[in-house]
Amino acid sequence: MFKMYRSILILWFISLNFKNIKCQKPSKGPDLDCPSLDKGDSYTQSEFLSRLAHECRYDKLLLPSYQTGDAVDVHASAYIYFIQPAEAHDLNFKFHFLLQLRWTDPRLAYQLYSPERVKIIGGNDLRNQVWIPHLYMSNEQSSGLMGTDSKDVLLSIAPDGEVLFSRRLQAVFYCWMNLQKFPFDEQKCSMNLESWKYNSSSLRLMWEEETPVRLSPDLHLTEYALLDYWTNESFVKSDILNMRLGGGKTTGNFSALKFTFKLGREVGYYLMDYFIPSMMIVATSWVTFWLQADAAAPRVTLGTSTMLSFITLASSQSKTLPKVSYIKASEIWFLGCTGFIFSALVEFAFVNTIWRRKKAVNLKEVSSKYILKNALTPKLARKELQKEMQSDSSPQLSKSQSCSSLRAGGGGGGGGFNNFLTVHSMPAVSVPTITADEGDTNDQGGDKGKGAQAWTTMTPQDIAIWIDKRARLMFPLLFIFFNIIYWTFVYCL
Known part of the structure; x- marks a missing residue:
């Protein structure tokens, strides 16, 4: 019985191994089913x-x-x-x-x-x-x-x-x-x-x-x-x-x-569309210097229109740039031109204020120092002027008094001048007689020799016209100087 079971188990294992061998596919080699490159x-x-x-x-x-x-x-x-x-x-x-x-x-x-x-x-x-x-x-x-x-x-x-x-x-x-x-x-x-x-x-x-x-x-x-x-x-x-x-x-x-x-x-586009037009706008603002100081309407209209035109020109160009923290060369140009146009407006307000004054001005000298000093601080300038006039007149008064005393002392034996000569045992000296007219003439000649100043009277209108004339020359020269510095910075630094 035991031998029969053993033979059955052997046959069963043999059958299982046969099925596995039958179902197993043959392994492919490394070049099996690989297309050939021959020919x-x-x-x-x-x-x-x-x-x-x-x-x-x-x-x-x-x-x-x-x-x-x-x-x-x-x-x-x-x-x-x-x-x-x-x-x-x-x-x-x-x-x-x-x-x-x-x-x-x-x-x-x-x-x-x-x-x-x-x-x-x-x-x-x-x-x-x-x-x-x-x-x-x-x-x-x-x-x-x-x-x-x-x-x-x-x-x-x-x-x-x-x-x-x-x-x-x-x-x-x-x-x-x-x-x-x-x-x-x-x-x-x-x-x-x-x-x-x-x-x-x-x-x-x-x-x-x-x-x-x-x-x-x-x-x-x-x-x-x-x-x-x-x-x-x-x-x-x-x-x-x-x-x-x-x-x-x-x-x-x-x-x-x-x-x-x-x-x-x-830079050709920016020169033609930005820099040259802005120069022309700044130069247009100088036309106000040739208008009369009391012509408020045309001078205000010209100043504000040039300012608005330049701001519009600058803003149209700045829209194409990013918002950066540093200052660009175009913004320096914008600030400089804006400053010149704004200064022209301030100059008009200044001369128009002077034009409307009533009192004439006495000037020791027709120069920028005295004219601008009187235009900026008229009350202080008048006080200083009065002091200067008094100081200039006091030496003449002392000179005339000394001449009178000298003439009086020459006729008597007990005058101060004779005593001076007697005390010092000096020889007799003939003293010329000086009249008041001669003394005044000599004093005037002496003052002229020393460069005495001639006093001048100017009306407020004359001062306003004088400032406008100087502005016609000063503003273009300053703008040329600004251009020299700007273009040197642009191309040399």
Whole structure:
């Protein structure tokens, strides 16, 4: 009985093992079902590429140098079609350019399999089958492909495995501008290319040695002139806390490329539409100096209209600028011109006030010092004038008295003069007789010899006209001096 059960168990185990062997599929070898590359010249380009990049021998998720562990050198170049600097308040510019990347993938070398084939060229379909470096523009605000994927993406594979990837892009890049010398400023903007997925130990970016960036001969700028441009290579450090690259999951130094260009703003538009009109408005405000001081209506109308016109001109220009904390060169010009126009209004108010005074003015000398002193502080000037007149008249009075005493002493024997001579035993001296008229004449001659001042009387109207005449010359000279300083600062500093 025991032998019978044992034989049944043996038969049952044998049957189970037979079923497992029957259901098990034979294992595939490494080259089993992998399309052959023999007779590669007889295949079409699509057939040959599908065999060359088949998943059995090519993994597009792996770096071309994954077997050796070396870094992949990716050479970049750009062809610029179009540059459009935006308005200053947007702080950006637009690029239309062709970006070309070149690297070598040994897995795609087909020279031994298809020696007659010169090059494999394709579009977006070929791009989806091979490894492409993942780059991004770190200072972009927006970007996109120009046209369609099949039209503006080109990829070619050389027989030695060199891959050339071309892509036409349009992008808006952020550019911080220094507007302290606006509109005579020069700006430096850049396009930054960085590796996103691989650090510098796996992928290195570098510019082509010859002409890394080329400009289209049809490239023209409107508001700016392209002064210079250059390229450089650098590294960007990333760590766990920095989510700038790779989502913060990859550390190390990431390779980066930068293309920088220098733009100079064209000032012709601002000269014709801002500076020259503002000069004309300031000069128009000087017309009030040729109008009579009591012509209040025309002088006020002319002064206020020029002020409002210049404010309107300045505000229309400032709308295109960002609100920055520092003072710009255009604002210095605005403040200077506003000061000249406002000073012309103040000058009119000053001379009109003087014109309406009633009392005439006695001046010791017709000069700016005495006229302006009397015009600004008339009461104080009159008091000082009275003191000066009294001080000038007192020496003449003392001189006439001394002459009278001298004449009286000459006739008697006991006068002071004779006593002086007697005491000192001096010889007799004949003293001339001086009359009051002669003394006055001699005094006047002596004062003239010493530069005595002639007193002048001016009416308030004369003073107002005198100030207007001086303003006609002073204001243009000061404005010319302001222009010399301003344009020296703009072009020399």
